[in-house]
Amino acid sequence: MFYEEGKFNVGVNFWASEEGIRMWRNWNEESVRKDIEALKNAGITLLRVFPDWSYFQPITEIKGWRGGNRGYSDNDGTTLLPDNNEWSGINEEAFSRFAKFLEIAEENGVSVIPSILTGWMSGRFFVPEAIKGDLITDSSAIKQEVRFIRAFVKRFKDSKAIVAWCLGNECNCLGIASKADDAWLWTAAVSNAIKSLDNRPVISGMHSLVTPGEGVWTIEDQAENTDILTTHPYGSPTYSSDIDPINTFRPLLHPAAQTLLYRGIGGKPCIIEETGTFGELYADEESTMDYIRCCLYNAWAYDCRGYFWWIAFDQGHLTYYPFYTNNRASNYGVLKADRTDKARLTEFKDFKKFLDKFGKNLPKRIVDGVCIIAKGQSSWKVAYNSFLLSRQAGLDIEYCFANEEFPESNLYIIPSLADAESIRADALAKIMDRVSKGAVLYISTGNGLIRNLGKDFGVKIHTRSRINGTKTVDFGDGDKFTVGAAAEYKLIPDGGDILAKDENGDPIYVSASYGKGKVFWLPAQIENWLFDKPGAYHKDNAPNYNRVYKEFAKYVPTEKCAKINSLKISMTEHILDENTRLLVLVNCSPEKQSAEISLNKGYKNLSIYHGKGKISENNIEIEANQPLILTVTK
Template structure:
């Protein structure tokens, strides 16, 4: 497949910044000396930028008025960055911050999106602040807002998109030529299934990068570690660079060592998922502000800092420093993601707005593809996360297509999957009835043509999986899975979703059955390719379970990869050690291992090419990995290995 590698003018590695002298009120309590101390600590640990904030009630105290004293303080803040050769991305409409919404006194409840006068005031404010600072060398980019759906609410997509376009135009009218984005968090329907009005795809039409904010809680440590990576994969929908604009944790929620591990995992896995910038939340703790809103009523917000309230580094900053050194050692500006031959399909039902598709079903699309992403990583299978086009159509050219626990694809896409298999691809889909009782059945087409089966469903009735564990026994070889192999799948789900698809096999071939002898995996050959059906919702089972990963879906995916002719030149035996690659322009390949083990481990690595460490030492045995640790191996493929 063609390589998609959107870039920004520079690599951003930094922190969201409020000074410990005031938090959101820092422009009232500004200390040039403290700000310089705070920036110096970040700089000394390899960070090169910040994301900063114009606190709106202070900067625009009246309509068409800029507070000159506050603006002068921001100018000094920019100078402090320049002194350290750092840069910053100012954020205009704040607005929302850390559990509190902050209004200019003159807003009086007017709609930020729909009230013409209010839209004009925002545009005036943005244009005038941009004009003041656009030529300062410390300006790296611009952000319109901070999580504005929380502050201004949700609205129709057309309304939000029009408002956002006007705000971006205000930056350009003020002379801002640097990259600009919205700052909304990338939480809309095409990312989460919830229609907030903020469409990542629509906004990409006039912005320069996408900035996800990722803080979700989890019940599975591997899902927690890979959550931000999968979000970054989804965020590439508009073809714009992806910057992890906010991520982090309160040290009230995690021990120091787990905090370090979480940062290390998120930074490394998002690097491998295509992110080109990282901005942690946030630069400092705020213990001296415990009586000030928002910290008084959200006390855990006091301790999101990568430094403590005295400016001392915390474990997350140490992980950022480690990551900074990694980016330098691999010469990241001259690296790109490795080629992939496997496609993980995201159904268009996530965001297309078709009638009679409820949010329950849309959210499941995310959960199922996320779990499939994890299983593919555990299988050592690099995947491209691809989107089904609205009203049908999938990108061509992949050797393997994974369609996990799917209730809905459009009819044209099902027929296209037949064509892709006949052209030589391996097509995999697993059934899921979905969690909604509405139209509970497969929204599939060409099922018999693709898989060689007819469904044996009774109308309105699903076929429950009653056992807590399903054993699937292979009757024939499948990739590296030999006949007689038993795969085990703990089950989960609701009364609607915990169900299998009963089938009558026509011209398919049953390769695996359950304890009752029912077909669980069916294969049908198509020309040079084949299609593989799982009648169980394997990814749904795992997505709905606590501490699910790894589970045996990764073994099935590894077998599918081999059938499709996909074999990584460097492989790891342990599914708890993930591996992916970055390619340097000079031909070197950096194979990055990420351990999902809480204890130290020695990973057995198999390679077709000689491997070395970043220090140039040859790798001749197992590779040591610290708990939740990272290791980087280097190879230089022979000419026949290069594409």
Template sequence: MDTTTNSIFDKFVIGANYWPRNYGVDMWKQWDKDEIKKEFKEAKSLGLDVLRINLLWEDFQPHPDMISEDAIKKFDELIGICHDVDIKIVPTFFVGHMSGENFDIPWRNGKNIYNDPFMLRHEVKLVRFFAERYKDESAILFWDLSNEPDNYVKAESNHDAWLWNYVLSSEIKKHDKNHPVTLGIHQASLLSDNKFYPEDLKEGNDFLCMHAYPIYTDTCIDPVNSIRSTYIAPFASKLTKALGGKDVLFEEFGATTLMMSEEIEGKYYKTVLYSLFANESLGALAWCFGDFTVGNNLPYNTTPFETHFGITSSDGEPKLAGLEIKAFSEFINKLEYKELIPKECDAAIIVPDKYYSALFVGDDYTPERNFRILLNSFILAKQAGIDVEMVKASEKDFSKYKMLILPSAYRKGHLNHDQWMRIMDYVKSGGTLYASYDGISVDGFDELFGIETQYSIVPKGDSVSIYLEERGLKLKYDTLKFNKRLIAKPTTCSVIGYDNEGNPAVVMNKFGKGNAVLVTYPVELYLSYMPDVYKDDKTYEIYKFTEDLSRIKPKIEVESPFIEVKEFEYKGKKLVIFINHEDIDIKIDANISGKIKDLISNKEINLDNFTIKADDVVAFLM
């Protein structure tokens, strides 16, 4: 695939996180070479390329000046297993957190692992040992510095997190020129100010990683196999790339069959795997390989739902999730990965300039708030048939895009004045802008949207309706206590929709050579708090209206808002993927016709008359 890290991986990486079923995190203390080899063979049979291996810190460095010879002997045996089975591993250092519990090294004595010189000195010793010893080892795919380290020890500042990541990455690279380095961060780096910022990590890491689960965030309040849940992983991948400026491997995703049926988990896996591929992630690693039999042991005793995250059951049989990974691997292996060129995105969602915090803003301005608006804007764009990427507000040149999306724009922290001026110039030069209001107040705002601002006010009722008569739409939202809407008079704009009080709610204005559309309510933020809303909501029609103004003309369009479409150039043809993100069957109404062969099921399909089943995928060459 033509990506910025094209030289790192030769294919879309497919793998799983690994602990032995019958030992869990006691893998290194209760070493069972035969069982591990058996399970590695099972992983290989499911089409996995790689297994992520956690080096529990207390096992590998029991004292600051001691690297355990016993643990290294076991690691060497693990390398031998990799060669025997033909599978690679991702060794992960400094594992002090695992599955809801912390396993502290006894000699830390409360010292901060990120900025304490004593700790850094001995951490460098550990990574140097591995880098020197295994620099030529082909069984290692890449090094991972840690597993969600902020869950283990809190960084006092983002500078400490940067320092730690940069020092350890640089030490590895000084001795090992063959293996890339990354850090296993998780959705807390997008939902909170945990000090591990993707933009800081990019300086030390060759690519970025992300872990995200819909079951672990209140920003997803829907069934796991419905549209908001199945888009969280690809969205988080694209947001991490925008914040960090490097490509992203999705190092953890998954679900537990103690919270849902095996069938629903399997459907979730299928949709997410193909959507991560369609949204240009570098790969996907399931959490985790097997269900565990050691529920009485930590961390499983206190986090009991962790025992059934496996893609295989405790008796070694593949669960539906494992079979979906196998089928996905077979699909990927049919393609010459280096020949795939994804269609470039014509539209971009603008990421707030001050994503994590800003001075003198309300308590409601948080990373979670920004995650909410961006996630739901991403979903609305996908529903409208718009293939989007994320772009920082500090981007100097928006000219490559036909459409910019500025969702639920806040009064401060979202955009600086100079960034707003670039957006105005973009529209004046022929671009199209969609924006929704959440307090934004900036010079030229009224001129751009053809309005005269009167005042802003929190909606009076618990809900608000917006009517777009020409499109036959009535949109209804649950309002929020502190988020204001805009009262404005039209000047040069056309009013596209009114609210239930008769105020302009959606306006469109010609500005220079371009167009600007404004919604006077923070609709993306509203939607983020409304459970299972996307089955019936039609807000995407406003995005679709804006897309029509932008003259974005996808070659392949599907009427249903639940179908994600992705195109790749491939060896003189087009690879097209249809992904159903909802838990309902969808009758396909597309602007193409004829018979095609589905590369996934190997069945012939008549595009003039076919239905994609709930959470299913179709891929074909044109």
């Protein structure tokens, strides 16, 4: 599961409707059976589930003189547990209840992904009382974690309901790793504990990963030690996707963009393992439905492999911590707590009907270029906005990390370079060699320094000074806006083209020919700066920041046969056969959108395969927050 290109899986995260997190302690087989049957009847047959670690391994530490450890017990010291195998301290009652859960799931044709080490959930720890040290770095803690995981996998690996194993729930919240090696070692230990016993895929289960040098929990380390990477994209301040309404361009492309970033940096499949809107305080039911619909089709188009909604059932009725203190909301479910449908369920049902109708794996979209994420910068900030600007310029991108092997591409984007060590000179030389053979290179810089920056880009650098402010980018034809800058350059034209000038009339966006290719340089950090600028992508009166990307997009060779002149419609192109292409359009706007699609390469005929819209020759209309899937033939 999740390895197959173009195959898409939809599921939900599961806690029981009546008891929530206490479902294993307050086990009600009849109620859980009704939950699973309700989800099955709703067309949801893939669940991510959570064994409460503190209940499944309820060990306590027995202390002696001066607090010294005398052993562990699961019955308050009546007896001490033998310290010689993974079954020590395992709660047989909990395991038998999980076995029954799997039995019910299998009877109903429901697949299960256990997030084994669930010690963190909804802002609360669920950790065995005996485990006192840091859960990521303390050797005694890791010993008990590995033992629990081994026992769990041994007991349940023969279940046909289980399709993959997840390390746990956001285990990078369990402790404080002071360095990346700590996080690597912990991940290797728990992942290998699973892999030593079963060959099903091991899923990371992490959120908010970073690139090397940016933090300790890195995308690359998770990819090295697990089989499937995960994102948990919500419309939240963490990702700055909450600064625009949930049914607009920026938040609607967030899940796909972040998943592409992890997949590109890690080189492993990546799924959207958790996502949602944070409830009624962020969006009403209508807007939530719009969000789900657009995100599902975008995730499918960008081959995100999996989409799991948080959560199966509303939890607003739960009265224990953390729910009774939660002021944000808890009614995130696709079903109400009484198992009746919510309107949003319609979106999952309709999408499943569409997938059944399509009946095959979606061919990979045509990709135009690679966005290179460099060291010393906030990777999500620059990756997110590079994706959005590329999308508005009609470009499809993938990601890779600087100083690694770069894939062959017609376009390289290096956004908002932060410092002199962001990218190595030998790595840049490889890219310049490809440019000389016909590729296009775009670089924007903050404090970043690269060799031959002036000479290769058709200008002389008269002076450079460090600033912390903004610069004007004026194209001289009405497109004029301000962006953040970390350095101010006085540039003198030297064979290159001046595309835009700053507030002083000096060049600020330049291009030049380089062999058979083209290079573009913006000495301002537009991608980083746009991260927290509300309305930059969806408001009609927003400046045309995308003009920066549209300038170099003109020169990028492409296999695509179609272009669209819309800033609010996401469009991907997929080759079905030598005479047929599929265009997946998603209106990422709460208003109806009209646009023109221009065709080339001998393709002439557009027709609607699926969706709410109209075609008149090459002009299309798409209803608000709706997909429109077109076939185009010669």
